[in-house]
Amino acid sequence: MPAVRASELQVVGRRIPKLDAPEKVTGQIAYADDLRMSGLLEGAILRSPHPHARILSIDVAAAERLPGVRAVIHAGNVQQGRFGYGNDNAPLKGDKVRFIGDEVAAVAAVDEEVAKRAIELIHVEYEVLPAVFDPYEALEDSSPSIHDELPDVSGNVSMRWDFDHGDVDAAADRAAVIVEGRYSAPQAAPAPIETHVVIASFTPSGHLTVWSPVHMVFMYRKALADVLGLDWRKITVIQPPVGGSFGGKIDIDTHDFIAVMLAKQARRPVRLAMSREEEFVGTRTRQPIHFRLRTGADAEGNLLFRDAEVVSDNGAYNAWGSHAMLVAMNTITSMYRVPNSRIRCAVVYTNKNYGGSVRGFGNPQATFAVEQQMEELADALGMDPMDLRLRNANQSGDVTPQGMEITSCGLSQCLDIVREQSGWDRRRGKMRDRHRGLGAAAYIHVGGGARIYGSDGCGAIVKVDESGQVTLISGSSELGQGSETALAMIVAEEMGVPIEAVHVVNSNTDIKPWDVGVHASRTTFVAGNAARMAAAAARDKILETAAELLDARASDLRIREGVVEVAEEPDRQIDFGRAVRRRLLREEGSVVMATAFYDPPTHHQDKEYRGNISAAYGFGAHVAEVEVDPGTGMVRLLNLWTAHDVGRAINPMSCEGQIEGGAAMGVGLALSEELVMFDGLIAAPNLHDYGLPTAVDVPRTVVNLVETVDPLGPFGAKGVGEGGIIPPPAAIANAIADATGIRPREYPMRPWKVKHWIDSEERSHVVAGKDSSGHG
């Protein structure tokens, strides 16, 4: 589609509050947890109390006898297949349990209390096995084997992600400066306010309907069919409004299968709602990743290589977290121009809750290492870190070592903006006497789809009815990220109607066309292009009719504010809805409806992890300012300046919200969020101890939207959903380094760690008599 000048846009670029905001802020929206239906049973899950144990026997007789119990299921009395990459997982475990929280049995009963009591009546005999929680220990020969049933798994290594480009060793020989360090990212959680809730119901004829706030609905439907032996033509998935996901609800999870099996057994609809504790213990987390990274540069500050040894702490099974390296690898090879790179990564099973997909998907973890090392390298070179970044910044036209084709690219501009706004040149390195510091970090992230499946596409149907109402039926889903509003704006812009005329339908697999699902910041780009194409086709039908009625050529017409007019003679006009009626309400009439399918020109990565996985890449840069209390180690985040290349802001208000929200999550990752575990037991599975940040912890966040107008994005837009969360851990670590001289090696940078680093640093000064920061 042709590029459109900003001045010609009617709807795109306006600040429009989310269309569902009034329902949400007044509490009227019905989330999954609000749904009730006749005969609905409550489900409950019995989870393993052991991190690693063999199941010797399961006795459910007492639970089955409890009045009010309608179904008790376990691996011995259900038909279930296996799932997860490498089929390493099953909904209910029959042989072994592999983490505290693993699903062993489940109950459906007339109410929650009966279900919980029945769970307590199930007797499971375990043979407790030695467990391993540290991924480095899990790699040792003496370590217990977590998946001894899988012949292809040895040494607890689930998979490897190894990458080579150029000659790292030769580059290292040439390098004037090499910095090396270890960096660790912890197990964090998406922690949405709405916990997972699923309702499953079979009709007497065997049609299954599932209500689930999931965002890859079509793959979810297929997984249900494959694992439970159901006919996938007889499954409808309905997605109620989502009360927060942040990736945690991306795909099918164990409890979804369990709810369906319970409903089948009980022949009644079953609801399975996770408590807050279960949400932390039994649903997917952010993959902990440990990096040993080296970066080298020549004396002028040209990057020569990156060399990474990575251990990705998988937990008990392979879910999406096992693939977090897909994105972490992009960052190591392609954040800035790096001519040589080498990655050796093992994804290692441990007896812990396992990683899924969480906003940013591996990127905050990798950026924490890569962007700290940029500032360490700059310090070692005696260069300003911003100058180092700008010298090596990705530019339009670049093809990265992994084959990522950079088209629109505002990275340098983003760096310039936050540098200027933060007073970087005046203030960085000059506030240590006040324990204050500035730190920066930038990111690269997919922003135009991400081909991880046969199709990276999305379908759209635009229907205009006789009232003039426009309905977009999109394959994509709303998660609270504002995609409905953005898609409605794209349709309104393309058709020339006010935003109020556009409705979005996107929540039922029986109705909506294929979409791979919401992930990888792809919805505005992919679903937006599909919506725009369908809207254009529907508009052309209306123009065809209007041309007849106005006795003009369709190409001479335009639509503004819902009125079709002759461009040169605006007095010759007809109402948009009237044109639709004139097309419909006549003999041999027809409805205005158009379909489109947009699959971006993206490619699967080959076996060597090369391929242009996305049709556009998003960039951005943050600068954080902190003040550190050396007495307590408490870190106060004072300011956060952000600039994001969004291609084109379809809805600036929404873009800012996404960036602010992402940044707030990044601040939580950096300073407070962690699932603290002792021997595999999550110490305190609640939002307080987990350390979800409050409004007081999040500073004023300055958001700059940089519009590079992407050649393929709808009206030039690129993905913006994940960018905000990526830089804060690295930027805040760099700011702490600037404020104190210490180098944070892991996040969250909770006070006792910061205090410990400061005190250790002082001791090492005494011993070594020189600054040892920057060399791990």
Place this chain on the structure above:
Amino acid sequence: MADVFIPGSLEEAVGFLTDHPATAMPIAGGTDLLVDTRTGRARPDRLVDLSGLREIGGFELDGELLRLGALARIRSIELDPELGRRATALVEAARVLGSVQIRTMATVGGNLCHGTPSAEMPPALLVHEAVAEITGIGGQYSIPLADFFVAPGRTVLAPGDLLTSVRARVPSSRAGSCYLRQTVRWSMDLAGVGVSASVHVQGGAVSNARVALSAVAPVPMLVAGLEDTVVGTDLAPEVLAEAGRQAAEACSPISDARGTADYRRQVVSVLVPRALRIAWLRATGSWPEGSPAPVNGVWTREQR
């Protein structure tokens, strides 16, 4: 599910609790008990709702004496300007307890009787020389608040006993107090270390000082023996550092998910001097009136 008993008088409440010692628990704001009930830490069959007992609510100042009813809401303490001047530590502790919604429901008595080692009210009241007033089946008695706490989650209260009020000393001049803490988040968090200090000044020197700690011992504690260090001085840096050392030695923290024992001791040695210093500045009129202390005692938050 528990039955709720609504007593018409303090005597009725005490009588009911005495008659059902194993199964009944008093409830006031419910901000701790309802959470404990949901998590299974508490399993009361009967709840005695104290919220209608006006005689043990509210607070009043009588000269230097503050009488705080057990049902006084944390939020009402936080918002009282006179308490802000004279019981500054108490108001600063109230300001950081939970959220506004929690503070609106939570009561002083509940915060004390729950016996949480990291609770906010105890250290602030301890430096104001608080005395607990208790009514039980045997009548009324009072004990120093320092003796009220027995172990984590346990107080001296026998079944049937109710804490009815707390008396505290809040001088109107030449005295100052403060409450500081270390937390992970900057709001809505429990103290990793809580420190309260009060200072009385006469003739340019400390005439009396108290320091209380929370979250660094099984129970909230007063630091004993500080008088020898600080009385008669003007709290010069070396005096403050010595007080911090003494406090760090006196406490007995544990390591847990919120910090190591060593770390907590270090923080005590840092926060005690800061708290004493701020209390001194207040006692000598050198601290801007009505200005709360930063949470950890050093911040001046500048938001450009």
